Amino acid sequence: MVPSLKKDWRTRKRIHPALIAAAEMADVSVDDLVQQVQALYSSDTTDADLQHLAPIIQLACSSSREADLVHELQAFADRKEQEIERLCNMNHADFVASVDQLLEVRQKTVQLREQIMTLNDDVQESGKMLGDKKKALIDTRSVTQNVTDAHTAITAALRPLHTLQSIHALIAEKKHYQALRSLDELQLIHLKDISQYSFAKLLESSMPATQKMIQDAVMGDLRQWLLGVREQSRLVGQLAFDETDRRRRSWHDRIMSDPVLNNAKLNTALELVLNEMNPFSAIDNDRVRIDFTPLHECIHIYSQLGLSEELRTSFEQDRRRQRDLLLPASLTVEGGDVAASLEVLLEDITGFAIIEQETLKQTRGTNLRSSHEINDLFASLTKRVMSLTLSALAKTSNPDTLLRVKNILVLFIQTVEGQGYDTKTLNAFILTLFEKYAGVLKEKFSIDFGQIVAEDDYMPMTINDVEEYEKVCSVSWYKTDTPAEHMRFPCALPFSQIFPLCCVDIRNFVNQYYLFSDEYTHSQNQVDDILKNSLDELLVQHVNKTLLQRLHTNNLGQVVQIIVNLEHFENACSELEQLLAETRSSHRTGAVKLKATNEFGVSRKNAEKRIFELVNSKIDDFLDIAEYDWAPSKPNPQPSSYLLELVRWLRTVMQSTMVNLPQNIRVFIYFDALDHLASELMKMLLSTSTRKYNEHGIANFDKDISYLEEFVEELNDPSISAADTFLELRQSVNLLRAENVEEYLNTTTRMKSYSRLKPQNAITMLEKQLANSSTISLSSLERNKSMSLKRVLENLRASERR
Known part of the structure; x- marks a missing residue:
């Protein structure tokens, strides 16, 4: 430590x-x-x-x-x-003396001190009173000066303070422009008068905040106005739609009373001029009134503040946000009513577009809005609408839904077109929608026609009464010379039920087409062409093709009915062409020609050929059982049985199955059948399987030919009789039964009596006849004839060799 x-x-x-x-x-x-x-x-x-x-x-x-x-x-x-x-x-004595002296001095000192203190108190008391008075005087003067200064300052501050208070009151009363004017007055005049005071700087520093308060207040009013405008957009759109519909109906009535106006459509100059007597504003009427004062006030104040560009940008952004709020994610709604959902959307868009146009008019010269901006907004809206509509209709197969959507879109187009908007894209979209509508109609027609075909019995249609008859005639373009009241019922019409039922569907198809194109004045030529092409497609690819496929049947009655149906379809096409020419756009002239008309004609020809084939096939069946005996021992008492059956069948078929065929077709069938029969008989006569025939065989064949000639005569048809169908056979038989065969060598006789008989065929037949002579014992007459046959054959063969 x-x-x-x-x-x-x-x-x-x-x-x-x-x-x-x-x-x-x-x-x-x-x-x-x-x-x-x-x-x-x-x-x-x-x-x-x-x-x-x-x-x-x-x-x-x-x-x-x-x-x-x-x-x-x-x-x-x-x-x-x-x-x-x-x-x-x-030192005691000195000390005591000193102490006494000190005590005396001390006593005097104390006395002197008391006197001084007394004097000091008196002086202090007098000085204090004087000091108090002087201080009071100084204080009074200071207070007086302060009061004077305060009065001066307060007096100078009262006016700017009162002005500032009035500015806040004006802002509260939404008198923003007056508040801004007062603020300018405060800054430029009143604050200069009190610039020496410190609170003037405080007031001056608060000016930007007050100015911002006015700016925010007027912007708040504008935003509130925009909110109100958005809430009223749908009502504005509804009223605009109602007015367009009223104008449309009124114009239609005017056109009906004055056909001269037929080419003038809605929103054309003529219609607008004639409609001026009924002015209507969708934003200023009994149900809605949009006041643009908040917008004008905001524009003016922002202009005074030098913030016009900021306002323009803010307003554009607000309107784009409102545009985005209009557009739903899809048009799919509960219940699947796309048209109703689309109508609500288009009402909103129409109101939005009308307010945009009115805003452009109201703010012209302020650069707040431009035509380019509102057209861009409208274009973006329509683009989205088209996309939503196509998505919603992607799986739609109901033509009524498409028709309702089209009607709503056309009403929308006519409404916004009247507001000056470009509707080319929308019109093109209507055409796209029309093509989809056409596809749906064609699909529906295909289904209905398939059912009609499946239910058709390919028999003449039975009509039970006048009402049914008139109904069928009205829908199927069927015409007859016999008035309905003179007809006896029940009766049978030539066509089967496939024809009138198909005509009903075709008429409905055309009516639905024109129902879609009603009020759609743009691209009318394309609409007409689409209709024409669609009809051709239906008639050719469905009706005609189906009937052609049915021709493969071996049922002659069904083929005959198909021919009758094809003929009536061909006639109906002509009527349909006339109908299309009358109902298409008035500025187009010239005839309408359907490809189906020619296709039905071609198919009818094919069907006729099919009948020829079937009839000839039946004739071949009869010929297959003919079994001709060319060298019988005696002649037959009557024509061959197969031929009797054949003629009986042909007569029956022509009088029953083919009774509804046109006369010219029946004549052709007869002609072709008889020609085929003659050709086959000629083949039988010349067949290599027949080595010879005698007089009885030739006589029997002659009897058959005579029977056929009589049948032709009984038909009492000059065109068939004049055809000389059996002339070659007749000349062949005549040659074989001629008493002087050598007459054939005479050119004049040959040209007159054997003009249709070919020399080669004559050689073949004469050889067969000569072959029979060599196998029997001949009389002198028969021997002479045999010799004649040989000479004729030698001459004919020599001629053939030359």
Whole structure:
């Protein structure tokens, strides 16, 4: 502990050197301690130096010499007391005298002090009163000046403060322009009058905030106005639709009363002029009134603030956001009523578009809106509408839904067209929709026609009464010379039920087409062409193709009925062409020609050929059972049985199955059948399987030919009789039965009596006849004839070789 004390003592400047020396002693003796105490008190120490005893006491305690230290200190105190007593005894008298003098001086001093204090109190009291008065005067003057200054400042501040208060009141009352004018007055006039006051700077620093308050307030009113406009858009669109529909009906009535106006459509100059007497505004009427004052005020204030471009940008963004809010994700709604959902959407868009156009008119010259901007907005809306509509109708097969959608779109087009918007894209979309509508109608027709074909019995249609007859005639373009009241019922019409039922579907198809194109005045030529092509497709690819496929049957009655149906379809096409020419757009002239007309004609020819094939096939069946005996022992008493059956069948078929065929076709059938029969009989006569025939065989064949000739005569048809169908056969038989065969070598006789008989055929027949002569015993007459045959054959063969 000692070393640390040494270190602390060295650091203190006021520690007595003797103490430092004592502290440094390793082993302290009593004498040394006494010396240290004496050294301490022999020096000029003060009471404050008594603090230096502490180290000595601490040293004594640490060395266990406290008693020695106390003894030494007591001795030191006694010595000092003796010195004081000695000094007092030596100077007592002087001291007492001095004390008395001091007391007297003190007494006088006290008296003088009391007098001075009294005087001082008097002076202080007088000075205080005067000071108080002076202070009061100074304070009064200061207050007076302050009051004057305050009055001046308050008076100067009252007007700008009152103006500022009135500005806030005007903002609250939505008198934003007046507030802005007052703010300008405050800045330019009133603040200059109080520029020396510090609160003027506060007022001036608050001006931008007040200006921003006016700006925000007027923008808030504009946003509120835009919200109200958005909420009223649908009603505006509804009213615009109603007005367009009213104008459309009114114009239709006017056209009906004055056909001269037929070419003038809705929204044309003529219609607009004639409709001027009935002005209507979709935004200013009994049900809705849109006030553009908030917009004008906002434009004016932003213009005064130099923020016109900011307002234009903000307004454009707000309108685009409102546009986006109009458009749903899809038109698919509960219940699947696409048309109703589309109508609501188009009402919203129409209202939006009308308000945009009116905004453009109201703000012309302010650069707030431009035609380019609103046209872009409208174009984006219509593009989205078309996309939504196509998506919603992608799987639609109901023509009524497509028709309703088209009617709504046309009403929308006519409405916005009247507002000056470009509708070319929408009109093209209507044409696209029309093509889809045509496809749906064709699909529906195909299904219905398939059912009609499946249910058709290919029998003449039975009519039970006049009402049914007139109904069938009205829908199927069927005409007859016999009036309905003169007809007897039930009766049978030539065609089967496939024809009138198909005609009904065709009429409905055409009516639905024109129902779609009603009020659609754009691309009318394309609509007419689409209708014509669609009809051709239906009639050719469905009706005609189906009937052609049915021709493969071997049922002659069915083929005959198909021919009758084809003929009536061909006639109906002609009527349909006339109908299309009458109902198509009035500015187009010239005849309408359906490809189906020619196709039905071609198919009818094919059907006729099919009848020829079937009749000829039946004739071949009869001929297959003919089994001619060319060398019988005696002649037959009547024509061949197969021929009797054949003629009976042919007569029956022509009088029953083919009775509804046109006369010219029946004649052709007769002609072709008889020609085929004649050709086959000629083949039989010339057949290589027949080696010879005798007189009886030739006589029997002659009887058959005569029977056929009589049958032709009984037909009493000059065209068949004049055809000389069996002339070659007749000339062949005549040659074989001629008494003088050599007459054939005479050119004149040949040209007159055997003009149709070919020399080669004559050679073949004469050879067969000659072959019979060589196998029997001949009479002289028969021998002469045989010789004649040989000579004729030699001449004919020689002629053939040449």
